[in-house]
Structure formats: C-alpha cells, structure tokens
Amino acid sequence: MNYTFSRYYLAFIRFRAQLFLIPFSYIYLPQEANPSISGKFLHKMSSSSEDARPRGPTKVISDLFLSSTWSDLSIVCGDVVFPAHKCVVCPQSGYFSRACNSSFIESSGKIVIEELEPIYLEKTLQFLYKGFYTRLSDMNTSPAVEFGHPSPIPSPIIRSLPYTTLSSVENGGLSKFHVHMYEQGDYFQIHDLKEKAKEHFKECFLRDLDRLFFRSTVNEVYCSTIETDRGLRDIVIETVLNDLPTLIDGTSTYLDKEDLKEMPEFTVDLCQASLVQNAYLMGIISECTQ
Structure with a gap:
C-alpha cells in the first residue's frame, strides 16, 4: 500500500x-x-x-449518578438527601441489599445514615455508579484529572456542605482520604471499593507526607480497621520498613519513641515484620558464607 x-x-x-x-x-x-x-x-x-474494552457500569448507569430520574430510593445522610436506584446499589453492596429487603425500607423508600459524613457517601455512590471515585478538589478550582479520571466540578450536594466540613476532609491529606474511602467500602460491604481505595493508598502513602500527616494517617488506618483486616495495615508496614532509614533519621523524623508508644498495634506489627525481615536476611547471609 x-x-x-x-x-x-x-x-x-x-x-x-x-x-x-x-x-x-x-x-x-x-x-x-x-x-x-x-x-x-x-x-x-x-x-x-x-x-x-467496555467494563464497569455502562454510560446509562453512570448518567444516573445523583439523578432523581427513575430513582426508587432516597439515602438521607445528615442534612443531605441522595437519590439512588436499588437496581444499581443493591447488587454491589451487602449493606444496601439487606437494608432494601426490610419491610420498612420497602414501604418508605428511604434509608437514614447518621454516623457518616455526606461527602464520603457521595464518593461511595460515585464508585457504585461510575466504577471510580474522585478526590474532592478546591471549590474554586477548575476540573482536573484525579486518579486517571476527569474530576468534575463538585456536585450541588457537595457545594451545599459547610466550608469547615470540606476543609476538615481536605486537610487530612490524600492518603487519609483513601483510608476513609476504604472505611466506606468496609461499612457498605463493597469489596471492589476497598480494593480501589487500597490501590490508591499504596500509590500515595508517604508521598510528600509530613510528620503530622504520617502519624495521623497511620493512626487512622489502625483505628478504622480490625486486626484481621490487613489490607491497609500491610501496606503501611511494608512501606515503613522499606523507608525506615529515612523515617527515623534526618531533620524531620517521622517516627520517634512517643509515636511508637501511642500506636501500640502499629509498633507490634512493625517489630514482628522487622524480625521476619532480619531472619530472612540472616538466612541469605548464612547461605552465601557456606
């Protein structure tokens, strides 16, 4: 040709x-x-x-995100009411599946959630409808790319939230944001959301993280997960072990004696992992010297 x-x-x-x-x-x-x-x-x-290749929710489902069109479920969180669709949220979430099977929910068409932040509930719904979630961006900024997807200007629901609430979320750091999304996946029993949050957390943990955020993020990981849920905990321990010389040396020490005392579960995990790593290295040295 x-x-x-x-x-x-x-x-x-x-x-x-x-x-x-x-x-x-x-x-x-x-x-x-x-x-x-x-x-x-x-x-x-x-x-x-x-x-x-087509994968995840179709465009039809994606367009129904926060739309009252054909909505047969209202999720009330704080002062915010989120329109939803049972056929979308129930198959993906054990929480919504059980809630919508109750006789009260079937008659009222309403779920009331009092213990969660509306911001994170919206991001959870975004994942259920679109297959991904975006980080909250500054209210005054233009759309940007977040996590490989276009991050739209915040929805009217998010715009209506107090600035203090938004600031408290944003000031927690990017790693901590993904910890919160991992919590949502656990709370609503959405396995894929936990996996996505874990993936993002691993990518950004310790990246441009100052000492205050490091301590706060590690504490959040251990306070929000049970001992047998190793998803985020193992990432924290693995990352800390790999960067331990940097974390305990230099002008901005990330880890000191007080930190280890105040986070006992983290300290135990770190010590156990260090022992295993040292035993492995000693085994290699022993083989090489034979």
Missing part, C-alpha cells in the same frame, strides 16, 4: 468502527501499510486495547 491509500484506509475503518460501535482498537490494520502510520497505530492499539 502507498501512503495515500493508507490514509484513506484508516479513515474508512474509523468510519466503520463508529458506524457499528466497534472500538477502533479491534480493527485490523495491515502491516504492509506505511510504517510511519501503521507502526504508530499498531503501538496505540496494543497499549490501549484493555482501556477500550
């Missing part, structure tokens, strides 16, 4: 893909096309084929 034909061929298969709603990455592109074109698109196809 010559260069001109390759251009027309690409335009044609793009049109066919759009016409039949077939992702462009599934269309075969001949190898003999101009290398400057085929190589570029073949690389794009191989690297983005997974992203092109």
